[in-house]
Amino acid sequence: MKRVKWLGVGVFFFSSIILNVFVANVSADIQGSVHDFSNDNWNRSREVCVVCHTPHRAEVNAQVPLWNHQTTLATFSLYQSPTLNATVSQPDGASKACLSCHDGTVALDAFGGAINNIGQGQGEHIIGSDLIGIDLANDHPISFVYDAALATADRELATPQSASTVDGVVPLFASKVQCSTCHDVHNTANQTKLLVKSNAGSALCLTCHVK
């Protein structure tokens, strides 16, 4: 009798673990996230991926796989400070793709060959706190090499594990810090603000900054 009861408790805990894992997996992706534009009126396709990717006729010069969105042509003001050791360049890599919506110069619906404000483009631009703009002087630096040499120069930085990650979780792109170092555009980590890991207690910052 006793054994049956414990078995019941065991089955209950076991199935709730499975349920939790299942529920976490279901929500930890782009669907239903802020980057799911399938319900936005400006996205007539009602699809999720097509706003950013296409299986055919992609923009081959883009630095994002099968890119389908018009790319920004803006020149950005860059972060600078007297204590900065890194050499920060104009945004490159996937950061340029992010800024193609987040700098506010290109319409959200400028995808699939539609050009900003022309043709099927209805010209809706990003607004509010999601607008990063073309002035990056007041934003965490991006598009710079973060390697062992920089860690040595700064003296208060972790040494990255490899050219593709700091700690096995936070990614680098050919040794560079990009927007996608801190954010997962597809929301696979299921954190607030699309972060790659929780920033509770500044855990994300402390991955790199030894403070």
Ligand code: HEC
């Ligand atoms: C808001 C723009 C956006 C949307 C929507 C989007 N992606 Fe992406 N995707 C990107 C960017 C930017 C990258 C470049 C890599 C990075 O920054 O992580 C990327 C990279 C990828 C890659 C290659 C790298 C990897 O993670 O494996 C694949 C595959 C991919 N996306 C598939 C998809 C699929 C499938 C969908 C729809 C379910 C989708 N994406 C929706 C922006 C987007």
Ligand code: HEC
């Ligand atoms: C196709 C346009 C587009 C692209 C490309 C795009 N975004 Fe966004 N992003 C948006 C829009 C629109 C919102 C606001 C959605 C809302 O508030 O409903 C947003 C919201 C966000 C947010 C706020 C999340 C939150 O929970 O408040 C972050 C962070 C973000 N994007 C990061 C990125 C990064 C990093 C990239 C590149 C890897 C990127 N985005 C590429 C359109 C885009």
Ligand code: HEC
């Ligand atoms: C070093 C890490 C880091 C980098 C690099 C970074 N972000 Fe963020 N970003 C954050 C954190 C952390 C937050 C959440 C801040 C908060 O909740 O107050 C955030 C918030 C945001 C938001 C939401 C703003 C809001 O008020 O809701 C957007 C949009 C965004 N980032 C886009 C970008 C884009 C685009 C890039 C590249 C140009 C970028 N981020 C680069 C760490 C970063």
Ligand code: HEC
């Ligand atoms: C992926 C690693 C990484 C993450 C995550 C990260 N940073 Fe950084 N951050 C750097 C590197 C590398 C530099 C360049 C340092 C240098 O050149 O001296 C930098 C620069 C800075 C600077 C400017 C330093 C200066 O001397 O001007 C500040 C401030 C800063 N980060 C704060 C933060 C905060 C706050 C967070 C969390 C929201 C954060 N960082 C997340 C790697 C990171």
